[in-house]
Structures are given as structure tokens and as C-alpha cells.
Amino acid sequence: MKLTSKGRYAVMALADIAKFDAIGPVSLRDISLRQGISILYLEQIFLKLKKHNIVNSIRGINGGYTLIKNPENLKLSDIFKAVDEKVKTVSCNKNSKKGCNGKSNKCITHNLWDELEIHINTFFEKRSLRDLVNNNK
């Protein structure tokens, strides 16, 4: 079981913005320098964050990104959802005849994975970006 860095980076970058956006939009260049994340990779991540209405972008010379919600209303689960970070319940194949097909012939672990997924989601839903930033001050 593994957590990908895409989700981690997204959280780090947004926390960075939360810290510094009093002055104005925060550029990926700055985030990259402060957090040590490749700027090209950040671009990819922010594309998704923008599509999911987590950040606004401002183009041009003093441009950058700003948070749409304020940090206490931004749940970590929203962030992970935006960058496709999710628990995969792995290969309960709908068309297979033996093993679990996700319907009547439920494999014994099927419910377990479902429960775990809920368990983890709850964890991230209880935490906002503000919680994170505060914890690390």
C-alpha cells in the first residue's frame, strides 16, 4: 500500500499558498523554491487543482495562484480527490466468473476494502488545510 507524492505535493503547495497569499497570488516558481518540488510537476498538479475549483489562477508578470476557499473550509479530502489520489479497491473484476465480480459473488475481502476506503476518507474529511498549517507553526 502506498501513498503517491502527487497528493502530498498538492497539500504541501496549497499549504504554502495559505501561508503566503496575504501579499498576493503565489507563483509556482516560489512554491517550487520553497518546497523543493519540480516546477514542471507543479504545473501538472495545479492544472487539476484549478479544474476542481480549488485555486484561481492569475496570469502575467505578477501572477500566480490563490485559494478559492479559505483554509478552514478546504478539506484535505477535496484536495486528494482533485489530484486523483484515492484508495483503489483493486481488481474485483465485473466480468470474471470466478473470484469476486463485485455483485452477488462478493469476495470475502470486498466489504473490508469498502470499509477501509470509508475509514480513510473520514480521516481526510475531518482535516482542513488550516489544521495542517497551524500544527506546523
Added chain:
Amino acid sequence: MKLTSKGRYAVMALADIAKFDAIGPVSLRDISLRQGISILYLEQIFLKLKKHNIVNSIRGINGGYTLIKNPENLKLSDIFKAVDEKVKTVSCNKNSKKGCNGKSNKCITHNLWDELEIHINTFFEKRSLRDLVNNNK
């Protein structure tokens, strides 16, 4: 984030044994047939389960595997541990100068990942193999 099938297979196979070992040791061949898992892959998994004292093996013509503990004392966390299924807190590199080095310069997500790991482990520690088998009867 992803759960591998190795862990899932291990749980399925052990649950299968729990169901059928009243008669005697359960062979991988039988598990393979009932659960639809490749027998060669099962061999790999059971090597690890044996090394971690979760199953006993009996060779020869009526051989197979038996559980060492009874199902109510076998925690799912033990099973996952045995087959190397674990939450990875990803790349907080001890020697990197920028970003998180796991020591003083903790990245903002570091604690979060630690907490999540504990959260998930707790989930699996609260569940025994018996719980699983019962739920699906």
C-alpha cells in the same frame, strides 16, 4: 493510493483455510481453485506467511497449510505485515537538503502521513480473521 492484491490474496487465502481446515491441512491447489488465484502466486505468498509464523506447512500427498493461531487471534494487521503490505510515507529523504529530511526540517505533511499510518494500522488491528469469515456467512 493503492492496495496491492498480494495483501488481499493473503487474506482471502487464509480465510479459505479458516473455513476448511476442520478436515485437515488445506492445499494451495484447493485454495487456488476456490478463490481463483494463481497457484504459483500463492506459493510466493505462503512462503512469507510461513516465515512469519502465520501458517504451518505439511508436505506430502495429503499436505497443505494450517493456521497457527485460531482465527479470532489472528489480526489482519499481522497478515499485511507478513506480506509486506504497508503504508509507505513516501520519500521524506533523510539526506536531502531541501524539502523534508525527516528530522528538524519536517515538511508540513510529515505528521499527517504518520497519523494516517497509525489510523490505518488501528483499523486492521481491530479486525481478526474471524470477523471477516463471520461477516460473509
Added chain:
DNA sequence: GAATACTTGACTAATTTAGTCGGGTATATA
């Protein structure tokens, strides 16, 4: 002694992930 079933390490193919590249477009400011 033959069949069955566990033992073990090495190998391979497929998938996923992390990260890069190239070529854009928009905008502020000098």
C-alpha cells in the same frame, strides 16, 4: 516408487508514477 504438494530463487511483462519537454497563451509593466 510415483504422485502430490511444499520450497526457493530468478525471471518477465504489465502497469503506474514521477517527472520532463515543447510549444503554446495571457498580462503587467517599463
Added chain:
DNA sequence: TATATACCCGACTAAATTAGTCAAGTATTC
């Protein structure tokens, strides 16, 4: 209005991981 900055976007690549196979055993029972 030129230009530098910074966002936009799709395609690509390399590395790592995972799922699963192969080959060549050894032990045990009937």
C-alpha cells in the same frame, strides 16, 4: 508596444513496483 513572467496543455519517457511465471528442486504419504 515589447518583453519578461507565469500560467496552460498534451505528449512523452524513465524508473519503480506489482503481478505473475518458470524451473528445478525436496519431503512425505500411499
